[in-house]
Amino acid sequence: MIVIHGRAGKPMYLYVHDDVVEFLDARELMGRSPREVQEEIRKRHNNKDIQVAAIGVAGERLVKFAAIMVDGHRAAGRGGGGAVMGSKNLKAIAVYGTRFKTRVADQPNFMEAVRKAISELFEEPFVRDELRKYGTPSFFDAMNAVALVPFYNWRRSKMPEFNDYLGYKTYHEKLSVKPYACFNCPIACGRHTVIPEGRFKGVESGGPEYESLAAFGAKTGVKDLYYVATANYLANELGLDVISTGQVVATAMEWFETGIIDKAKTEGLELRFGNGEAMVELIKRIGLREGEFATLLGEGSLKAAQTLGKNAVYYVMHVKGLEMAADEVRTSKGEAWSHMVSPRGADHLRPWASIVDAFGYLSEELGITERPDPFKEEFKSWVKPLEEYSMLTNLLGVCLFTVITLAIRAETWTKLFNYATGYNYTMKELLKVSERVINLERLFNVREGFSRKDDYLPERFSREAGDGTVVDQDKLLDIIYEIKGWDRNGIPTKEKLRELGLE
CATH class of the missing domain: 1.10.569.10 (Aldehyde Ferredoxin Oxidoreductase Protein, subunit A, domain 2)
Structure with missing residues (x-):
């Protein structure tokens, strides 16, 4: 993890190579695109394998939704991270290492679990026949x-x-x-x-x-x-x-x-x-x-x-x-859940709930055994385990596309984690870690003054049905809070915090 404090007196980029950390002059990189910055940094250091995260002109000029671009066109896009880098006069972060090799606790079993995960992934027709062939x-x-x-x-x-x-x-x-x-x-x-x-x-x-x-x-x-x-x-x-x-x-x-x-x-x-x-x-x-x-x-x-x-x-x-991203909440009330209580705002990925109530994917191990009515606020208890399962992608550092169709089972992820680290978690214990993180995020927002008042969708969704049905927002929030163990104002109860070891 890299933590950067303060603001540089002139445009700089951070270069980390092995155990050497340098802030280098970036004035000649200003005004250039992230793609050009990556090319120039690799050229300067005569190393095409340097990995670069950079901002463009939007980040330099503090556009509030500026992104941090990686590999030229992949983006850490949401929430204005590019503007944060711009505010620090930091044009790019470049890294390259040779000394450190990844080691896992149980390599034979880890590799067997990797093969199992890939097999599960390509048993899913959407991944195999659509996502791989045609992309998003x-x-x-x-x-x-x-x-x-x-x-x-x-x-x-x-x-x-x-x-x-x-x-x-x-x-x-x-x-x-x-x-x-x-x-x-x-x-x-x-x-x-x-x-x-x-x-x-x-x-x-x-x-x-x-x-x-x-x-x-x-x-x-x-x-x-x-x-x-x-x-x-x-x-x-x-x-x-x-x-x-x-x-x-x-x-x-x-x-x-x-x-x-x-x-x-x-x-x-x-x-x-x-x-x-x-x-x-x-x-x-x-x-x-x-x-x-x-x-x-x-x-x-x-x-x-x-x-x-x-x-x-x-x-x-x-x-x-x-x-908001491009996931309709009036035809997937599970999707409405993820947008309403996501800690960073309109987040369609925590979880991508429409995969269940719009497309009908089920998971016996998560307790999602029956396709719910996507238009109803009731019967949304299945969103909680799906949310915790989705959180695993962040905790384990894996791509969301490996889990959005529930293709790779939570049990397989648990094995991968245990064989990599030497721990001995059960699937339920690992999902409980996810729940603990979700509640910690909520507590952070509560500390900063967020509450029920901040969990509402735009008024349009309560007044205009579009091609779905309007959202009864108060009804849905009450259901979400009860399932999550939060009070009517959206604050985790003492009982929930005690259950999670967060007193």
Whole structure:
């Protein structure tokens, strides 16, 4: 773990190689994209194996949803980590090691468990036949079929005609696509793309992933895949979180459509749904903090709405100030759970609950043996063990895509952990560790003043059904708190803390 305090007097980058730690001059790297920074640092040190986490211009200029980019186009995107690095005058962190080798406590059994995990993974048809072959763009068609994709800033959630514009078949027909994998990954869900023709010919980037297709396509109503791919490229080059960026643009478009803002306010942009040209230009302006309106949007959609007034907040799709990703909560009340009580705000990954109540995946070992009604707030006790299972991905340092379809069993993860460390946890004990972490996160937020008042979804979801049903938010919160052992204000009870050893 690296902890960085304070702010450098001039732009720097941190270089850690073996046991040597150096802060080096980064002034010549300022204004350059994360991809260019990675290339330059490797060139400076004559080492193509250096791993680099860098920020773009958006992070330098403290856009609140700036990302930290890794390997040029992979992103630690949510929550504004890029702005935090920018506030410290830290352009990049580069690491390279030769002295330390990973050792496991029981290598033969560990490797056998690895083989078991990979076998379980590829027994799952979605992983084998969709995710591996087509990457996350395959999510678009699957989620659209069950009304989980937000269109036009969450006015709709099921529009089959959009598959012809943004679905995985169109994606692989219109873009030049090459799959790639993260280190040692057997799935290789990544997609490296190039636009082969037209005005944006030659634009090359990682993705767009499902979230980019939804952020810059479905949410904004932009049907031209080349505009969507270009928006994704710009976000990567500027160092922006694609989820928040697309959501901010979609929100601004609805403000424009409803008359809250006009062309004078947008400084000449016709921000109507479907206008790819305006979207691409606005993303540039946000990343560069160019112009008064784009600078305001760079503070995030909630703060921008509070500044604008005129009921602008109604159209802001956020929880705890964090813009929502592309997972509809009105057609998956389990998904509503994960968004409402996630410690960082609108988090669709803790857990990705729609995998159960929308797609019907079950797990006997987690007690999820019967598909629930996705539209009802009741009978959501299954979300708690799924949430704890999902937390294992963070605790074990593994990719969420290994667990989202419940393909790799919790028992297999337990064996991997025990053989790696020499401990002897049971599956239930390891899941209890997950629950303890979840409650510790909640206690941190409680200490900072968060409570029930901060767990609500946007008002739109209580008033407009979209293609699902409205969310009875108070009813669902009461159910969540009771299942979790929290009081009516969302604070873990003394009994729950005693049970978890957190008194």
